[in-house]
Amino acid sequence: MEKKNLIRNGEIVVYVDASLFSRDVVIKSLYWYGDKFHTQVSAEMNAYVVVLKPMANAAIKEEDLGYYLQKFERDIVDFSLREVVNKETTNIRELLVAKAFSNGEFDEAPPGNVSDAVGFDPMSIPINDAR
Amino acid sequence: MAEADVITKNRKFKELGFYDNQENNVYFLLPMRFARLNQEKEVLVNEVGDHLVVREGTFQKIVQRELNKEDDPDLFGDLVANHFISESRIPPLIDVLATRYRTKKAFLNNFTMLHIFVMSLRCEHTCHYCQVSRVTQDKDKFDMSRDHIDKGIDMMLQSPSPHVTMEFQGGEALLAFDNIKYAVERVHLLAGLRNKSVTFVICTNLALVNEEILLYCKEHEILISSSLDGPAFIHNSNRTRPGRNSYELAIKGIELSKRILGPSRVSALMTTTNLSLDYPIEIVEEYYKQGFRNMFLRPISPYGFAVRNERKNKYETDRFLEFYKKALGRILEYNLAGEFFTEDYATIILRKMLTPFPVGYVDLNSPTGCITNVIAFNYDGSIFASDESRMLAEMKDFTFQLGHLDTHSYEEVFYSKRALEIVSTGINESLPGCSDCAFQPYCGADPIQNHATQGDMYGYRPTSSFCQKNMEIIRYLIELMDKDKAIAKIFESWVKSRS
Numbered sequence: 001m002e003k004k005n006l007i008r009n010g011e012i013v014v015y016v017d018a019s020l021f022s023r024d025v026v027i028k029s030l031y032w033y034g035d036k037f038h039t040q041v042s043a044e045m046n047a048y049v050v051v052l053k054p055m056a057n058a059a060i061k062e063e064d065l066g067y068y069l070q071k072f073e074r075d076i077v078d079f080s081l082r083e084v085v086n087k088e089t090t091n092i093r094e095l096l097v098a099k100a101f102s103n104g105e106f107d108e109a110p111p112g113n114v115s116d117a118v119g120f121d122p123m124s125i126p127i128n129d130a131r
Numbered sequence: 132m133a134e135a136d137v138i139t140k141n142r143k144f145k146e147l148g149f150y151d152n153q154e155n156n157v158y159f160l161l162p163m164r165f166a167r168l169n170q171e172k173e174v175l176v177n178e179v180g181d182h183l184v185v186r187e188g189t190f191q192k193i194v195q196r197e198l199n200k201e202d203d204p205d206l207f208g209d210l211v212a213n214h215f216i217s218e219s220r221i222p223p224l225i226d227v228l229a230t231r232y233r234t235k236k237a238f239l240n241n242f243t244m245l246h247i248f249v250m251s252l253r254c255e256h257t258c259h260y261c262q263v264s265r266v267t268q269d270k271d272k273f274d275m276s277r278d279h280i281d282k283g284i285d286m287m288l289q290s291p292s293p294h295v296t297m298e299f300q301g302g303e304a305l306l307a308f309d310n311i312k313y314a315v316e317r318v319h320l321l322a323g324l325r326n327k328s329v330t331f332v333i334c335t336n337l338a339l340v341n342e343e344i345l346l347y348c349k350e351h352e353i354l355i356s357s358s359l360d361g362p363a364f365i366h367n368s369n370r371t372r373p374g375r376n377s378y379e380l381a382i383k384g385i386e387l388s389k390r391i392l393g394p395s396r397v398s399a400l401m402t403t404t405n406l407s408l409d410y411p412i413e414i415v416e417e418y419y420k421q422g423f424r425n426m427f428l429r430p431i432s433p434y435g436f437a438v439r440n441e442r443k444n445k446y447e448t449d450r451f452l453e454f455y456k457k458a459l460g461r462i463l464e465y466n467l468a469g470e471f472f473t474e475d476y477a478t479i480i481l482r483k484m485l486t487p488f489p490v491g492y493v494d495l496n497s498p499t500g501c502i503t504n505v506i507a508f509n510y511d512g513s514i515f516a517s518d519e520s521r522m523l524a525e526m527k528d529f530t531f532q533l534g535h536l537d538t539h540s541y542e543e544v545f546y547s548k549r550a551l552e553i554v555s556t557g558i559n560e561s562l563p564g565c566s567d568c569a570f571q572p573y574c575g576a577d578p579i580q581n582h583a584t585q586g587d588m589y590g591y592r593p594t595s596s597f598c599q600k601n602m603e604i605i606r607y608l609i610e611l612m613d614k615d616k617a618i619a620k621i622f623e624s625w626v627k628s629r630s
Contacts, residue, residue: 028567031563031564031592031593032564032592032593033593034591034593034594035593035594036593077191078165079567081165081190081191081194081195082164082165082567084160084194085160085162085163085164085194086567088159088160089160089161089162089163092159092161092162092221092222092225093162093178095221095225096162096178096225096228096229096232097229097232099225099226099229100229100230100232100233100236101233101236
């Protein structure tokens with residue numbers, strides 16, 4: 001049964017569908033709430049249950065909780081998109097950094113033949129004439 | 132060779148279709164990060180720090196493959212050209228991208244350049260925020276000995292960098308001017324043998340400066356880095372000394388220094404305090420009035436006495452950011468009126484955003500600039516990972532002491548387990564909160580500040596004032612450029628190299 005996110009007794013409770021969002025996405029989103037909230041996350045059937053309880057010294061009013069609930073809902077989507085990019089680009093990033101710090105062992109010859117930008121082809125010169 | 136062959140091989144003027152590699156509307160993502168700028172816009176930043184401001188929701192569209200070249204050719208073209216997406220699995224320009232990545236990190240190539248020599252802890256000022264100074268006549272106890280100066284110079288000249296900077300700090304460095312002369316002359320003797328060029332800088336409040344000292348500085352090409360906190364009522368309140376005339380002495384010293392050395396060889400730094408935060412406009416106008424056409428809006432460093440004197444020095448980062456924006460606004464007004472007047476912190480960040488060049492600024496480097504870019508030799512011969520870490524040591528926290536000039540070799544200092552530990556915690560590419568941050572290529576990592584303010588070197592971004600400050604300043608600079616093309620032009624002029 002679908003459970004709805006809610007604000008209860010001064011706490012924010014969020015049900016995150018585990019078939020749609022990963023544990024990493026939940027934890028990465030939650031990380032940014034640690035300055036203002038006691039954060040708690042637990043795993044239930046097909047869901048992560050996130051509870052955000054405002055810290056006493058954070059000066060968060062009851063009426064602000066709706067804003068933070070909406071922000072958290074947006075954050076898990078944002079971090080989920082970032083996760084897609086991270087996953088899809090892991091190899092290319094590793095290749096990029098390896099090439100950047102290599103001593104040429106990963107370099108490839110540029111595609112195409114050597115030519116001159118104005119149309120002169122140096123390869124067309126017979127070796128004997130070039131001397 | 133047949134003429135037809137030659138024509139097919141030359142690479143000029145291909146039709147647009149030649150570059151159209153997209154098949155079936157497929158594209159591949161390249162490493163990139165995103166952040167929301169405001170309600171309407173978001174910014175995409177790629178692995179080498181190129182940024183693109185786009186409409187809110189664009190990142191989602193890109194990732195979910197909802198982008199179509201026919202429907203939005205301009206955006207698609209921008210994303211391909213700026214290496215956010217590629218039409219082939221391996222982008223054809225990956226070697227260019229790799230070279231750019233290497234260039235961005237080229238500040239690491241030469242290893243440590245800045246060598247701070249704390250010539251004396253003695254000072255005739257008693258500034259309430261100062262972390263280290265002592266009002267004393269005891270030269271033996273609080274001045275760097277000539278033996279330690281020799282050893283420090285030896286260590287400095289072992290740096291792999293062909294160019295090093297020797298910065299004389301204090302207390303008030305000019306109280307030990309004889310030792311500065313001794314050090315400069317020794318370096319002149321030895322630097323040539325090691326094929327090193329050396330830049331000298333004296334950091335001074337200028338209260339003690341005179342013509343003789345400045346003529347020596349001129350002869351030996353020594354730069355002067357002084358302090359100016361704003362108009363007299365701010366400067367004198369921040370920098371207390373007998374006679375309450377710090378401002379008058381600083382102005383007199385700056386004028387004399389500029390006259391003898393030339394304006395380009397004299398700079399001033401401001402220290403921001405609680406009092407300063409109420410006077411952003413007045414401070415900027417004071418710099419302008421004194422003939423400076425650049426200034427560095429610095430927050431107070433959270434070290435030493437500054438940490439302990441909470442009532443006077445602890446201020447909210449929010450207040451600093453408000454101050455920063457107002458002061459930057461005034462600086463931009465001068466620019467809009469036709470003056471060239473830069474703010475140094477913004478310029479450092481803008482150089483990272485708008486140019487392909489490496490920017491070696493200790494506080495915004497990743498890997499961290501401490502050790503890899505700067506080292507500090509304290510007055511007593513102890514060696515620290517940075518200027519700030521010797522200030523922590525004054526509070527009896529020796530976490531960042533790497534050794535001592537009497538007992539440790541170059542290798543034992545720079546390649547020690549401690550040095551490795553410090554630097555490995557200062558890589559924002561792999562820090563929690565930073566690794567996914569869009570502003571990562573423009574920011575840095577500061578394990579020493581993390582340790583001082585949060586108790587561990589990795590730090591905790593949600594409560595970090597370093598993070599809060601940099602995220603907002605970076606976001607604000609991008610927003611300004613996006614909203615006002617005149618400001619974008621001004622910022623571009625700030626990062627153009629000037630000879």
